[in-house]
Amino acid sequence: MDRREFICNTTLTLAGITVAPMGGLLAGETIGHGNKRYRLDTQWSQADVARYPVKDCHEMVQDRKGRIILLTNETRNNVLIYDKAGRLISTWGTQYPGAHGLTLFDEGGTDTLFICDNNRHQVIKTTVDGRELMVLDYPAASGLYAKAEEYVPTETAIAPNGDIYVADGYGKDYIHRYDAKGNYKGYFGGRGETAAHLKNAHGVTLDTRDPKRVCLIVSSREENAFKRYDLEGNHLDTIALPGAWVCRPVIRGEYLYAAVLQSSDRPWKSSGFVTILDKDNRVISNPGGTGPVYRDGVLQPMTQSSAVFQYPHDVCIDDEENMYVAQWNSGKVYPYKLNLVTG
Numbered sequence: 175m176d177r178r179e180f181i182c183n184t185t186l187t188l189a190g191i192t193v194a195p196m197g198g199l200l201a202g203e204t205i206g207h208g209n210k211r212y213r214l215d216t217q218w219s220q221a222d223v224a225r226y227p228v229k230d231c232h233e234m235v236q237d238r239k240g241r242i243i244l245l246t247n248e249t250r251n252n253v254l255i256y257d258k259a260g261r262l263i264s265t266w267g268t269q270y271p272g273a274h275g276l277t278l279f280d281e282g283g284t285d286t287l288f289i290c291d292n293n294r295h296q297v298i299k300t301t302v303d304g305r306e307l308m309v310l311d312y313p314a315a316s317g318l319y320a321k322a323e324e325y326v327p328t329e330t331a332i333a334p335n336g337d338i339y340v341a342d343g344y345g346k347d348y349i350h351r352y353d354a355k356g357n358y359k360g361y362f363g364g365r366g367e368t369a370a371h372l373k374n375a376h377g378v379t380l381d382t383r384d385p386k387r388v389c390l391i392v393s394s395r396e397e398n399a400f401k402r403y404d405l406e407g408n409h410l411d412t413i414a415l416p417g418a419w420v421c422r423p424v425i426r427g428e429y430l431y432a433a434v435l436q437s438s439d440r441p442w443k444s445s446g447f448v449t450i451l452d453k454d455n456r457v458i459s460n461p462g463g464t465g466p467v468y469r470d471g472v473l474q475p476m477t478q479s480s481a482v483f484q485y486p487h488d489v490c491i492d493d494e495e496n497m498y499v500a501q502w503n504s505g506k507v508y509p510y511k512l513n514l515v516t517g
Contacts, residue, residue: 204515205482207466210429210450210459212497212512214482218260219508226251226265231500231509233276233422234490237285237302242490242498244509245276245289252289253304258492260511266304270294275329275377275422276488281336288338290327297327297340310340313350315358329422331378331390333405339390343376349392349407362407363392370409373397377422381430383453391423391430398438400430400455413455417475418463420449426491428453433486433499434463437477444484445477448499448512461497461512462486483510 203214229248236242241263242256252267267273272293279286286307289298299308312325319325328343336354347365349372352358363372374395381391381402389410390403400413400423419435430451437445447463457466457473462482467474484504489497497512 203480203482205480205512206448206450206461206515207459210461211515212461213515215511215513216507218498218511219256219262220260221254221256221262221508223508226254226262228254228506228508230502231487231504231507232274232502233488234498234500234509235276235278235287236490236492237278238280240493242492243276243278243287243302244500245273247271247273255302258494258496264303270298275327275341277330277332279332288330288332290329290340292326292328292344295322295325295327297330297338308356310338310352310356313340313358313361316348316350316361318346318348318361318364328375329377329379331380333380337405339378339380341375341378341392343374343393343395347372347375349375349378349390349403351407360407362403369401369412372401376420377432379423379425381423381425383425383428391425393420393422393432395419395421395435400432413451414473415449415457415476416473417477418447418449421487424489424491426495429491430455431489431491431497433488434460434476435485435487435502437463438475439477444481444504446483446486446501447476447478448483448486448489448497449476 206212228246233245244254249268251265252270252273254265255263270291272291274292275290277288285302287300297310312322326344327340329341331339338352340350342348348361349363350361372394376395377393392401398415402410417438421433424431434447448461450459452458464479485502487502488500495514498509500509
């Protein structure tokens with residue numbers, strides 16, 4: 175069963191249900207490994223569920239003011255803006271029924287957002303308070319699509335020069351490239367069987383951890399892997415993550431973080447967790463999952479170890495290195511906060 179079938183089969187079950195955060199379940203539990211262990215807070219969000227509901231909590235970022243910005247496909251409030259204590263500051267957005275990807279970009283000292291909308295088949299650039307600045311329609315210039323519906327963008331990454339990379343993660347798995355003004359520049363990836371191809375190109379990010387070798391990291395979720403490309407789209411290498419259906423990669427400091435939608439041994443059974451890689455792209459911690467094990471340099475299959483999460487979809491790492499986890503199709507729960515354990 176794939177993601178679309180799963181959604182269809184569960185729509186009737188979930189229709190009309192609004193669930194508040196999970197009470198005290200697992201609250202205060204410590205999860206993770208090594209120097210990346212966290213204390214779980216399932217009731218971080220203080221939003222009134224009746225006034226500010228969420229549907230799928232898809233992605234989160236932190237802006238230059240330290241605020242946590244959440245994107246949901248609930249059109250009563252697509253964007254919820256919190257402080258780090260979970261107090262709701264403001265909301266906006268009613269026009270993004272397929273809100274999925276959320277990228278923050280520093281544009282000359284001003285924060286801007288890029289929203290990928292699955293239903294609209296578009297990427298929308300906005301200010302942090304919701305004013306639309308640019309809309310990118312489906313890339314007809316590529317010659318790959320007969321109609322807009324074939325294109326289902328899931329994520330963007332923005333290069334320092336403003337070039338926009340868009341992952342067509344639920345469409346044809348290409349990464350499309352535009353300049354800062356929205357002019358089309360080309361594509362790479364696509365679905366196939368070679369190392370350069372992708373299968374469910376769910377996320378893309380710019381990896382600047384090595385300033386001499388800035389590259390793109392792309393999720394190939396069905397392959398349980400991240401794939402690295404240079405900025406022209408040439409495949410560099412593959413980071414195998416056996417057992418882990420990884421969502422978008424998130425870079426903070428020298429670490430790479432990612433939500434794992436589910437583990438391969440328990441597909442579509444609420445088997446998600448979080449994974450964390452070091453600067454050498456070796457897994458060092460799996461909050462909610464089994465500890466990483468390498469044998470002869472090869473990472474062994476990973477799986478969920480405790481039912482902390484259902485279907486994690488994204489992580490946000492704040493300026494204190496705490497983590498926020500947004501979940502898809504998980505009973506409309508608000509994000510959880512994972513407070514880093516120090517000492």
